[in-house]
Amino acid sequence: MRYLPLSETNRRDMLAAIGAGSVDELFRDLPKAALAKARIDLPNSASEIEVERALSAMAAKNRNCGQGPSFLGCGNYRHHTPASLDYLIQRGEFLTAYTPYQPEISQGTLQAIFEFQSQVALITGMEVANASMYDGATACAEAVTMAARVTKRNKAILSGNLHPHYRDVTLTNCKFLDMQIEALAPDPTAIEDLVGRVGPDLACVVVQTPGFFGHLNDYSNLAKACHAAGAFLVVCVTEPVALGLITPPGHIGADIVVGEGQSMAGPMSFGGPGVGLFATREKFLRQMPGRLAGETTDENGRRGWVLTLSTREQHIRREKATSNICTNSGLIALAFSVHMTLLGEAGFTNLARLNHATAVSLAEKLEQIKGVKLLPSAFFNEFAVKLGKPAEAVVEKLAARGILAGVPAARFYPTYPELADVLLVAATETNTESDIDAFAARLKEALA
């Protein structure tokens, strides 16, 4: 087997050094009643070419988004990534390193994390950010429990414009704790009143910007109401490219900003792995979950970085830790950071403008189709449309014509018949004018 270096001679010599007669003898503590013997019904080892054949055949059963126009979003976006990005993150010194617990020989990863933390703090408008969480949904859940720890309150409100997966993961994480979570009904027309719900017993309100249905809402008044009541405003961002063009959540008063970094980090990969972003204000630092890299000096007085404030974490604090997270999403955070560095201020803001402009052209084309109604008036690169016909059937029809037209809201809200005709549509810099024209033409046919 090509991954195993020991030869039979090696094994014999090593057993002699150990003083054991066979490898099986080393396993003598395993209970006989549970030995696998021949009961594992799986194929034996395969050559590289055979594995490639089998997996390529499986991959070929999928329609990939490069095969035709696609307009899918809902927290997972298809963006172009520069060629140098994938090359850099595949360098073995990044790819095959462990968590940087030995700082003397991990300065590369540590400096990259420090730069990542700085970039995330800047784009969210917050003071500090951590080294990453698993994904946006789990980061959102961690934000709610952190708000509860800081405020010493146990009630949270989740806006109806929050991504339903973020809502569900938060509900799951809080289910077995002493917390009351009020998840509001889906809000495709942005009419929910959050300010009116803020009360003195509340730990936090969670909103999303841009919202799940695409709306760009100004939450400054909500932030003021939360702060007057001693509660946190948690803002989720599922499309960080938006932060190249819209006001950072930190500037409108968010206390915690969480998000999903996939759209900046690389392929959609069927939704995972992603990278959770987590930023907050400095005064809440010690209640923040996740790893942190910090600056210091070595014995020669040279600048360097270490993992710091570890006493918040499970390997020291055990059952009193701020979270149980250990392995997070280091490599995807690196990819996010490399892309952000490649773009820089000019590239990042231009990319955001291009996304918005592409989405506006799509919106203008779709609005001209009879029966189509755009729900948000202000949006970034994604919006909900009402079709007047069941969206799932329309999507199937367009898929048969080679177009991935968006995501039916019913996929998330099967128990809300009033959302059956709502379609969620996204456009990015990967969509061309001809993609948009083809989509509009086929949609017009499907609705006729």
Next chain:
Amino acid sequence: MSQIRFTKDHEWVLLDGKIATVGITEYAQSQLGDIVFVEVPAAGKALSAGGEAAVVESVKAASEVYSPVAGKVTEGNAVLPDAPETVNQDPQGKGWFFKMEVANPADVAALMDQAAYDKYLAELNG
């Protein structure tokens, strides 16, 4: 009359009238190493004997500081949050953690005196 007493969790208590000053011992600070963070209780907080009162952290360890006796906090040492190294430098002086009004001064007298604590330390290291 003031007299210093000790707990098995390596806190010291110095009683003066009804007001006790509480900190961690020289032994405790030496075991923790460089202290990087201290959280002291706010005035007014009610404490039970053996209840969690403060937090002290080094780079690699975090410990709770327990209240040696029942009572109510009158003051937390405001110096410590910004200068946690004070605990390393002067644990049984400027590095005190909090002052409290004790519910029953006799509770303090019941704790270990210097000789008993020294003996306890000798057993720990034996």
Next chain:
Amino acid sequence: MTMPATASGNQGLQFEQPLIFEQDTRGATAVDLPALPHTRERLGTLKNTQAIGLPGLSEPEVVRHYTRLSQKNYSIDSGFYPLGSCTMKHNPRLNEKMARLPGFADIHPFQPVSTIQGALELIDTTAHWLKQLTGMPAVAMSPAAGAHGELCGLMCIKAAHVAHNQGTRTVVLVPESAHGTNPATAALCGYSVEAIPANSEGRVDLAALQAALDKHSADVAAVMITNPNTCGLFERECIQAAEMIHAAGAYFYMDGANFNAIVGRLRIGDLGVDAMHINLHKTFSTPHGGGGPGAGPTVLSAALASYAPVPFVVHGKDGFSVEEHAGLGGAQDSFGRMKGYHGQFGVFVRALSYMMAMGADGLKQASGDAVLNANYLLARLSAEMTPAFAGPCMHECVFDDRFLKGTGVTTLDIAKALIDEGVHPPTMYFPLVVHGALLMEPTETESKATLDQFVESMLHLARKAKAGGAEAEFRAAPQFSPRRRLDETKAARKPVLRWMPPTAGASSQAAE
């Protein structure tokens, strides 16, 4: 001999690399984009009017920056990484190639199900391998890492207790040698944690387990036992432990962090286990990536299977479909969702690529070689070092610091001196039950020559420490790494966690 000072601060191939923020050229970018279409903005009142503060660099500058950073890292590609409990084995590049096939990388989680049959087949096939390798009837695929898998298992357990009107059980028993994630996870489910002591052989003391079960009688919800345990030993009485746990009405969570020792040899299902997570980034060779991403699929017994989180793949009459909503359809009893989308799909591709390459025979050989390598280190290093427990060990061996007694040299000093020998230090001071522990996990992907070299280095250091007079030299290690020992106290007392623009004060000083 002292090193000559250089004007640049560089030392040959060791470069001093400033932060990206210190390389800023205003307006520069490494990404040129197509022209903007002419449209009017529809951003409402939320258009940002302020600069963000990101630095601008050209493509060659960015490539050089990260190339130089990478060269400051130790990695499994470049050297031996005997990091106990972390399973730092070779990461085959075939896995990376497979994960980048457009049919896996360029697919969206919410495409119509008819267009992603291959993706659901991949998840289902990976699940099949994991079920076969453990002899367990079900697996929850969505947990993102080991600790997340623990959470999945305990949530299934809590849901099962609630369903059986046993929701008042509040205690989880955890051996004192456990990873910190175990008690942290139990706390996240609202449980209080009680430690069970180990016996002198480094294993769970069954009498102590029974005493704890009796003491809390109807309050114990679950017992979490790592097996093989963190001392590198198999809990040979785990079947009896499972019977005792079940007799008390509790569930048996087995922490599978060390599954690499027994893969292909032992059916977990026959041990009486109710839930166990599997770290795909350990046992199944997906890269650690400097701290993730990983994946922690969690196998479940028949008693817990129906409470598994959504989503999960089901076989339908028109191919595969997916249950995405707890409480609906085939997910009536599911405790809910714990991760966005379909779990760590890209990690599944890599793990399946590895499992198919290894096959049933190769995986059995892998655990055999992993255990052989660890026992070889245990045997050879015992010449100068003090093993904490008698062998045979499983895939890792642990030494205590008795061999350093009176030398003035510590476990930490030995670890840092190993860096100068070109080896990544073993896990230190863990498990907590072993004084001054050095926990070594060589894995099966290291050659005998590599192990022999490591043994030479380790014995050399042990002899040097014992000979006396080398304290200062040990304390000064490492000397040949990109940085020497770093001041962690300074980092923690006045945390600097991000770059700040110089005008705003508290600036990050450039390296000398």
